[in-house]
Amino acid sequence: MTGPETLTRAQLVERIGQALGREIPYVELTHEAAIAELKAAMGEYASWYVDGRAELAAAPQLAITTFAE
Numbered sequence: 001m002t003g004p005e006t007l008t009r010a011q012l013v014e015r016i017g018q019a020l021g022r023e024i025p026y027v028e029l030t031h032e033a034a035i036a037e038l039k040a041a042m043g044e045y046a047s048w049y050v051d052g053r054a055e056l057a058a059a060p061q062l063a064i065t066t067f068a069e
Contacts, residue, residue: 006063 007015010026017024029037031050038046 004063004065006060008060009057 010028013024013026031054034050034053035046038049042049
């Protein structure tokens with residue numbers, strides 16, 4: 001999703017739920033639990049993916065209004 005504000009994953013899920021007219025649960029996992037959940041499907045790349053998501057969450061990209069303009 002894009003827009004004029006930077007949103008967390010939890011906020012994105014909340015907005016999607018609002019658009020659909022129903023509540024969508026958002027479950028935040030610990031770093032280790034996230035890797036364990038993804039390991040079956042992603043193998044050795046699970047750790048790389050979770051580490052990357054953590055980096056993006058720590059330094060979110062600033063929202064811009066170019067698309068809306």
